[in-house]
Amino acid sequence: xxxxxxxxxxxxxxxxxxxxxxxxxxxxxxxxxxxxxxxxxxxxxxxxxxxxxxxxxxxxxxxxxxxxxxxxxxxxxxxxxxxxxxxxxxxxxxxxxxxxxxxxxxxxxxxxxxxxxxxxxxxxxxxxxxxxxxxxxxxxxxxxxxxxxxxxxxxxxxxxxxxxxxxxxxxxxxxxxxxxxxxxxxxxxxxxxxxxxxxxxxxxxxxxxxxxxxxxxxxxxxxxxxxxxxxxxxxxxxxxxxxxxxxxxxxxxxxxxxxxxxxxxxxxxxxxxxxxxxxxxxxxxxxxxxxxxxxxxxxxxxxxxxxxxxxxxxxxxxxxxxxxxxxxxxxxxxxxxxxxxxxxxxxxxxxxx
Ligand code: NAD
Numbered sequence: 001x002x003x004x005x006x007x008x009x010x011x012x013x014x015x016x017x018x019x020x021x022x023x024x025x026x027x028x029x030x031x032x033x034x035x036x037x038x039x040x041x042x043x044x045x046x047x048x049x050x051x052x053x054x055x056x057x058x059x060x061x062x063x064x065x066x067x068x069x070x071x072x073x074x075x076x077x078x079x080x081x082x083x084x085x086x087x088x089x090x091x092x093x094x095x096x097x098x099x100x101x102x103x104x105x106x107x108x109x110x111x112x113x114x115x116x117x118x119x120x121x122x123x124x125x126x127x128x129x130x131x132x133x134x135x136x137x138x139x140x141x142x143x144x145x146x147x148x149x150x151x152x153x154x155x156x157x158x159x160x161x162x163x164x165x166x167x168x169x170x171x172x173x174x175x176x177x178x179x180x181x182x183x184x185x186x187x188x189x190x191x192x193x194x195x196x197x198x199x200x201x202x203x204x205x206x207x208x209x210x211x212x213x214x215x216x217x218x219x220x221x222x223x224x225x226x227x228x229x230x231x232x233x234x235x236x237x238x239x240x241x242x243x244x245x246x247x248x249x250x251x252x253x254x255x256x257x258x259x260x261x262x263x264x265x266x267x268x269x270x271x272x273x274x275x276x277x278x279x280x281x282x283x284x285x286x287x288x289x290x291x292x293x294x295x296x297x298x299x300x301x302x303x304x305x306x307x308x309x310x311x312x313x314x315x316x317x318x319x320x321x322x323x324x325x326x327x328x329x330x331x332x333x334x335x336x337x338x339x340x341x342x343x344x345x346x347x348x349x350x351x352x353x
Contacts, residue, residue: 004186009127009232012149013225017214019153020047021054023114026149027089030112035059036087038078038102039094040066047093047118047156060085066092068254070100070131079108087111092147093156095119095168096254103129103145113147118156120168120200120220121255122175122228125150137248146232152225154218162211166302167255169204169220172227173197173293174258177266177280178237179230181273183329189233190279196226197283201296208300237330238323239265242343245322246311256309259302260349263294264342267352272332290352298351305349316343 014022027035035055039048041064052059065078082090082105092102093116100123106113107129115124127146130139160168176193179185200223206216242261246252267290270277277289286292294304303309311319320340328334345352 001187005184006186006188006233008188009125009146009229010148011125011146011229013152014149015152015222015225017154017218019151020051020116020156022151023051023054023091023116024056024058026114026151027055027058030089030114030148032089032112033058034086034088035091035114036082036085036089036105036111037062038066038090038092038098038105039064040098046159047116051091051093051116055091059091060087066094066098066101068097069137070097070104070129072104072131072133075101075104075108075131079105082109089114092116093118096121096123099123099147100130102147104131106147107140107142107145110144112149114149114151115147116151116153116156117221117224119160119255120165120172120224120227122172122224122231125225125228126232128232137244150225152221154214154221157217157221158212162208163301164255165207165211165220166204166297166300167259169200169207169223170262170293170297170302171255171258172224173200173296174227174239174243174262175231175236176227177262177276177289177293178239179227179234180276180279181269181331182234182237184234185276186234189230192226193230194279194283196223196230197280199223199226201284201292204296205300235329237328238268238332238334241328241330242319242323245319246306249319249322250311250315252306252309252311256303257306259297260304260306260309260346263290263297263352264346266290266293267345268338268342269331276331294351306343306347307349311347313347316340316347319343
């Protein structure tokens with residue numbers, strides 16, 4: 001075993017089918033009685049209403065204001081309601097956008113958070129908050145935003161459409177791939193990464209074939225937790241930087257951008273981190289990690305090119321320049337010409353070889 005350092009993040013996880021009503025026990029354990037519930041407009045009729053019903057008098061308000069990119073003006077508006085209701089706990093039910101709003105409020109109030117994730121993005125397992133102000137995205141790392149309790153109820157994910165499940169699951173896989181070659185890589189997180197990639201790699205095609213497959217939904221949600229924990233524990237590299245640039249500067253959709261870029265970021269780094277990519281390939285049961293990641297998207301009908309998700313070819317130079325700004329760790333040096341070539345391959349959707 002090589003030398004390593006590892007700091008575990010505190011986490012309480014309740015995982016299973018039909019776990020939503022456990023929220024009252026968790027509130028009780030936290031000693032809280034006035035829960036402010038967050039969701040997005042799509043969940044108003046489904047999970048969020050059931051959650052309010054389960055909470056009864058413990059739920060003081062349901063806000064369905066969450067939107068993409070956690071804009072500060074929305075946070076401030078919801079903050080006023082939070083104060084007016086004298087809430088003592090935040091409960092977020094939804095995907096990364098809803099969880100982002102909960103984290104933004106927790107950052108400002110230090111209230112505890114219980115989170116019920118409905119996608120595979122993994123934000124619930126990280127002490128990271130991304131928010132936008134006047135079109136500028138900034139990232140804050142603080143223990144104040146790490147949720148105290150995560151309740152995974154597999155049944156909440158049954159309604160996630162197959163196409164969204166696929167790109168959201170590949171978004172999760174990206175966290176684990178980058179964790180395997182992170183500067184702070186360690187055996188605990190690397191094992192979790194490999195488990196997470198394997199669970200999602202197996203489950204996503206099954207979900208595409210049968211979105212109501214309970215075992216596949218359960219495996220995928222477990223994989224999301226494993227991969228999200230990787231994102232929370234170690235630093236990310238080229239792949240996440242590129243996706244941040246493409247999402248922030250060109251407004252490309254989050255999970256789809258991860259899906260398109262991942263095979264190309266993997267191909268870029270493969271030679272510099274062979275042991276990490278052997279583990280990715282083993283988890284996917286394929287000889288070549290980058291090719292297998294591309295095939296996972298292509299064979300299941302996810303977008304495989306930047307062109308398909310709204311990027312303009314004339315912006316590729318600007319994207320390459322942005323990817324070179326501000327130094328960050330990556331196993332292979334970040335050089336303009338190879339990065340520009342990577343973006344060209346991703347734009348045209350060429351399978352990495
Ligand atoms: P999202 O929360 O915006 O959800 C995408 C869409 O899916 C929404 O329309 C939502 O209503 C719908 N949806 C969610 N769950 C559903 C379900 N079970 N059934 C039907 N529809 C459902 O997107 P996301 O991909 O989950 O999250 C993306 C956001 O999360 C980005 O802003 C990203 O930056 C952030 N994020 C943050 C971190 C972090 O650590 N801070 C980690 C990952 C993602």
